[in-house]
Amino acid sequence: MASPLTPDVAQARTRKRILGQDAEALRRVPGRVLLYAAVVLLGLTFAAPLLWMLSTSLKDDPQVYVVPPIWVPNPIRPLNYVEIFTRRPMALYFLNTLKYSVPTAFGVLISCTLVAYSFGRMRWPGRDAVFFLCLATMMIPFQVTMIPLYITFKNVGWINTYYPLVVPAFFGNAYYIFLLRQFFASIPEELSDAARVDGCTDGRILAQIILPLAKPALAVVALFQFMGAWNDYLGPLIYLSRDEMFPLALGLQSLRASFQEKLVWPYMMAASTMMILPVIVIFFITQRTFIEGITVTGLKG
Amino acid sequence: MAVTAAERVRKRQMNALGKGLLFALPWLLGFLAFTAYPMAASLYYSLTRYDVLRPPRFIGLENYSFMLFSDNLFRLVLSNTVWFVAVGVPAGLVIAFLLANLLNNDLKLRPLFRTLFYLPAILPAVASAEVWRWVYNPRYGLINSLLKAWGLATIPWLSSPALAKPSLVIIHCWAQGTAIVIFLAALQDVPRTLYDAAVVDGANAWNRFWHVTVPMCTPSILFVSITGLIGMFQYFTLGWLLTQGAPNNATEFYSMYLYRNAFLYFKMGYASALAWGLFVVIVTFTVVMMRSSARWVYYGGEAV
Known part of the structure; x- marks a missing residue:
């Protein structure tokens, strides 16, 4: 044509x-x-x-109070970072934070994997109702359960220990269960059906088929939980009152209290930088995983 | 035969139920120990006077009637919090949506900018609080020393009753990374063809934004609004560290007042009543948002 x-x-x-x-x-x-x-x-x-x-x-004292503000300090004073360690036991605070944030990451990994498998890959009567209940708990503000939890933990002698911060992580977390369930449910059913025909138990299917495929989702859960624990303030504030138990979140306040108001800024900024640094490093290493995690929970919600 | 077949089905179902519950056991136990029991206990405590040292004493609805009818501070705290949510959630949402739209362009160094906008959201609140305390410092803080250098009047930020809440809203808008990432993903899912069709129809950039982009993103806007609302009603750390409710209780928010009652005044009963009040407020607002969503949220998958 x-x-x-x-x-x-x-x-x-x-x-x-x-x-x-x-x-x-x-x-x-x-x-x-x-x-x-x-x-x-x-x-x-x-x-x-x-x-x-x-x-x-990185400033020395006079530079802190110059108007207009100086962006690039001269001379540079890295000593601020050293002096905070002698002023307060910052290394101990650092270690204390790790002492509970790492175990909680393991806790949610173990517990939420099992539960998410049950909700996403197993068929049992009442499953959807229970899953719905699990999701509904996300709406309950921490403030509602905070007081009885504090009283219970006090009665069993767990105040000023890390148990109240760590133990609940081993009993699942609705948000991570949801995240993992969405991921598990997206894995083709044929894969586990074939294994089931071959006589695989659910435990083996989870360990040998689902988990290897779910590595990115597991990484997201571990990361979110670690950072959540690292950043948490209210939990440690309620359960920890002895300075030698303090994580960084509380240690920062104790550092502030050890200085005169007039001298405190370079030191507080050095301590804040130190507390932020691990978060930034982890974020840069795992950026893609991180963003994917937010997207999954955000959109499929 | 039929009976045994039915029995077999039943048995298989019971078996499946047992296995399913076994795998779900960590959460079931956690639910009982860390959610169901505490909720029941909290409901009971809210009907008592309880200072932790002595056993709780039942006083009926006295805490609730004090909260609703006599506690003037409660009224102030509630209105502070509602103000904060009503201003903070939309402000954060608008900023996040605009930033996501900016980032959705074909930009050089896009990952760098995305990181810049995202980062504040994952920083420890305690460190953010220190940084902003210094940024807002009335004499030597970043903003006021810049204003001074430019010969402008300085701003009292956190120390002014009128500006303290808006100052906290600014910090909230700064930490919108999660919403930005969610919006960015939603924007990338908007089909190109819709924009092409709009261009053919003679739509300008604003019309394309308002009549294509925004409606297609309403599901994520709903999600961000609801999670933002739930989170902001529980706002605690930054307020507690930066202002402790000062000046003149202008920034005393619900969770801070609740914490004060529970752990500083040891009024566990009253604090429990406050917690249930907060729960009711959050559920009400969430339900209203969900109900209203039918009118403004567009789910592309459903037939129109």
Whole structure:
């Protein structure tokens, strides 16, 4: 039907298309400039508090109070980072934080994997109702259970131990169960059916088929929990009152209290930088896993 | 024959039930020990006077009637909290949505910018509190020393009753990373063809944003609103560390008042009543949001 184009016409069309693209690109230039200006400006605004923290943490006392503010300290004073360790037992606080955040990560991994397998891969009467109940518990504010939990833990002598922070992690967490269940449910049913025909038990199917495939989801759970515990303030605040038990979250306050208000800033910024650093490092190493985890829970919700 | 077949089915079902419950056992036990029992106990404590040292004494609904009719501070705290949620949740949502739309462009260094916007959300609240305490410092903080350098008037931030809450909202808007990532994923799922069709129909950029982008993202907007609402009603750490409710109780929020009653005044009974009040408020707001969602949330999968 359509007659073949002569070379001339085809060439003219191509030229027109290229010109058209250029014109289009040219027309978009102001938009692009505006876009980059907005992103860079906002990016700097969002980064400013953290850059300011880093900068202050490396200043000597007079530089802290200069107006307009100095961004690049001169001289640089890394000694701030050393002095906080002699001022308060920061290394101990650091270690204390690890003492419960690492075990809780294991706790939720073990417990939530089993429960998520039950909700996502096993068929049993009443399963959906129980799963719904599990999801519903996410709506209950911690404040409702906080007081009886505190009283119970007090009665069994667990105040000023890490048990109240660690033990519940071994009994599942609705949010992670949900996250893992969504992931497990997306693994093709045929894989476990074949294994079942071969006489595999559920335990083996979970360990040998599901878990190897679910590594990214497991990493997300471990990461979220570790960071959640690392960042937690209210839990330690309620259960821990002895300074030698303090994690960083409480230790920071104890460091602040050990300085005069006037001298405190470079030291507090050094301590904050130290507390933030592991979180940033972990985030950079595991960025993709992290983002995927949020997306899964956010969208399938 | 039929009976044995039915019995066999029943037996298999019981077997499946047993195995299913066995795997779900950690959560079932956890639910009983760390949710169901504490909830029942908390409900009971809310009907008592209880200072931990002496056993709880039953006083009926006295805590609730004090809370609702006599406690002026409670009224202030509730209105502070509702203000904070009503301003903070939409503000955070709008910022997150706009940032996600910016990031959804074909940008050089996009991962860097995404990280910048995301990072504040995963920082320890205690460290964020220290950073912002310093940023907001009335004399030498980042913002006021910049204002001074430019010859402008300084702002009293956290020490002003009028500005303390907005100052906390700004920190909240700074830490919107999770919402940004959720919105970004939603934006990437909007079919290109819809934009092409809109362009053919002569829609300009604003129309494309308002009539294509926003409606297609309403499911994630609902999700972010509800989780934001639940989280913000429980707002504690930053407020507790930065203001302790000062100035003039302008930033005394629900969870802080509850904590104060429980662990500083040892009024466990009253604090339990407050906790149930909070639960009721959160459930009410959540249900209202869910109900309203039928009118404004668009699920692409369903027939229109």
